[in-house]
Amino acid sequence: MPARPASGQIGVEMQPRETVLEVLDDTGPLLATSPRHDPAQGPEPPPSPRPRHLLLITCIAAIGGFLFGYDTGVISGALPYIRDSLLAPLAGHPARLARVQETIVASAVVGAGAGAAVGGRLSDHWGRRGTLALADGLFCVGALAMAAAQGLRVLILGRVLVGLGVGVASVTVPVLIAELAPPPLRARLVSLNVLAITGGQFAAYVVNWGAAHLPGSWRWMLGVAALPPLVQLAGLTMVPAPPSRKRSGGTHWGQLARPAVLRQLHVGLGLQALQQLCGINTVMYFTPLILEAAGVRNKQTVLLLSLFPAGVNAVGTLAGMYCIERYGRRRLLLTSTACVAGALLLLAAAFASAASHSPAVDLATSTCPAPSCTACLRRGCMFCGSVDDLTAPGQCQVGVPGGAALPAQACPGAGVPFSQGCPSSRAPLVLMGLMLYLAAFSPGLGPVPWAVNAELYPADVRGTAVGLAGLTNWLANAAVAQTFLSLLHALGPARTWAAYAGVAALGWAWAHAFVPETKGRSLEQIQAAFEGGGP
Incomplete structure (x- = not known):
């Protein structure tokens, strides 16, 4: 297994190049070039969009991240209402009810895995913009299908379609942003996509809370997702094709077998698996159910309390955009992972205390x-x-049928x-544990895997490699989503959270051994490091 350099830095002795972006007037070209380039540093980098347009282009692309986050967050609030309507006949069968709820959640994750698997190759073949347009179409159709669903099959079909769109967008948007951004801004702009993801999650919790009073509330929650794709479709006409690559016929799988690329995949795929196996989407998918398990009865109160962890997640991601360049990817990742393990132990202790009382x-x-x-x-x-x-x-x-909606008259x-x-009086401690978990996760484990994967691979395999990394993320996500409620039922909450804490601790040891620092390096310098036998 490859070893990293002792310093934790990529082993190439090159001075980071300052990219000079032209400040152009409104009539200037969309792309700005860097007038000073040292040939000794490798091929001249492509021109980057001028600063005024770069942020706008990034925001348009990041709508895909917003939709990614909205789908992650909205199901957490919709699920209790789906449980009490479509799934009411299963109220007296907790193990079966848990499996069906897991399937509803995991169906989108499976779709996202499939979308990520093909999204990278599609973006290499069709271009980044065409691939995002496809994702927007899937979002719209899937959201409308879920809103109109009269049975479980149509609901799951809509979840799969939305998942396909999420998967395609998740591997296309970071690459598009990374290819358009200059090195000094690359990680922050890729992190802006992660901020859009957490913003989408927070928006979903707000919509969940606002729609809770409406008839057919879960249909409104799920159907609103059909609107943002239309905005992105209109904005894609303003997004230039990435100048750092030419559209190709795709990647041959043999290109991924090069030793340098295999080393890169070891790091990139490992980071994505670590992100999910630490249990982030147990929190994002099931926050209301976790709070119900902690003793909070009222669903509207549960949805209101869910806003607090979601808000912490968004603020933490915003902080991560600053920290990722100031402190570097590696240092931020290790600190974040260690704190995540501690927060998971706090959750385990809170539920253990509740069970003992x-x-x-x-x-x-x-x-x-x-x-x-x-x-x-x-x-x-x-x-x-x-x-x-x-x-x-x-x-x-x-x-009796009705689950959490049982009337008071049901009891003597x-x-x-x-x-x-x-x-239980431990509900505030559980809420605090969720907030601390997201405060630890969002600045580091949230953005770092996406930022590193977007800048890790050579141009000829970048789309496919990022697609494989995204597929890894979604497969790990699916494993967590499909097992979490069953683990809660079989092991109890305390042991389940303790198991996730153990995974986080093992992940910290792996990251310390193998994840390099890429801060301040151009894409060309990163490739040269791995070609030279780096980590």
């Missing part, structure tokens, strides 16, 4: 025998407890029904 069951008045509230819910029954005394014993009753006496989580 789970209210007891009064067996004499119960119709579903279980020793505690936690055991009661795992059997598919409902717990009738108190919201005033969170540790008071209650009754475990055979559940003055009991209040709990079907998704037990009464």
Whole structure:
């Protein structure tokens, strides 16, 4: 397995070149060139868009990232309402209900994996703009299908179509931005796409909360995603073709087998797997369900509380845009991963404490025998407890359809029904753990894998290599999405979060050993380093 240089830097002794962008008037050309170039530093880099247009072009391209984030965030708020409408007959079968909810979430992730797998090659063959236009069409059709779904099959089909669009955009947008941006701005502008992703997630939580009062609320939540693709389609006419490459017939797979490219893929694919296996999308997909499991009963309160982690995620990503150039990719990644592991341990401790103080069951008045509230819910029954005394014993009753929407009359006496989580005073600690997790993740583990992958590969395989990295990201994402609720049911929340903390710790050790620093290097310098036997 390849080893990295002891310094953690790419092993090429070249001074970073200052790219000089012309400040042109409004009548000047769209592309600005760098007038000073040292031939000893390799091929002359392509012209970059002038600064005034570069930010606009980046924002247009980053709408794809916004849609990526919106789809990630919107399902978390829509899922409790889908559960209580389309999935109401499964309310008394928690294991089966968990699998169906996982399938709804994971169907988009599977579609995204397929989109990422072909998106890189499509962007090499059709060009970045044409590929983004295809993604926009998939977004529109998929969102409308979900909004109109009358059954589970159409809903899942719409999720797959939206996922295809997300996957194509996820591997096309970072490459387009990286190819248009000069080296001093490259990581920050690629991070702007990650900011758009987190902004889309926050917007989804706002829409979820705002639509919660509407009839058919989950349809509005999912259908709104049909609007942003239309804006991007109109704006793509302003985006120039990346000048650093010529459109080709695609990449031959043999080109990926070169030793230097294999070393690059080891780093790039590993970073994308690490990002997902640390559990980020357990939080983004299931925040409302996590808060319900922590004892928050009211769905509208759950959606309102979900805004806080989403807001922290957006602010942290904005901070990452500054830190990624100031402190470098490697240092930011290692710090972020270590803090993520700590936050996951806090979540594990919060749920372990809640489980140890789970209210007891009064067996004499119960119709579903279980020793505690936690055991009661795992059997598919409902717990009738108190919201005033969170540790008071209650009754475990055979559940009725309706899930979290159970009326108070479902419980005898003055009991209040709990079907998704037990009464607990640890909900604020769980919310704090989620916020700390995202505060740790968003500046480092969020943007660094995308930024490094966008600048890591040679031009002749860049689209395909970034596509493979995106596919890795989505496969790991799918594995997490398809297993998280089942793990919660089988292991309990505390052990599940502890397992993710262990993955983060192992990921830190791998990143420390193999991930190099690319800060301040041109794309040509990075290629020269790997061709010379670098990491």
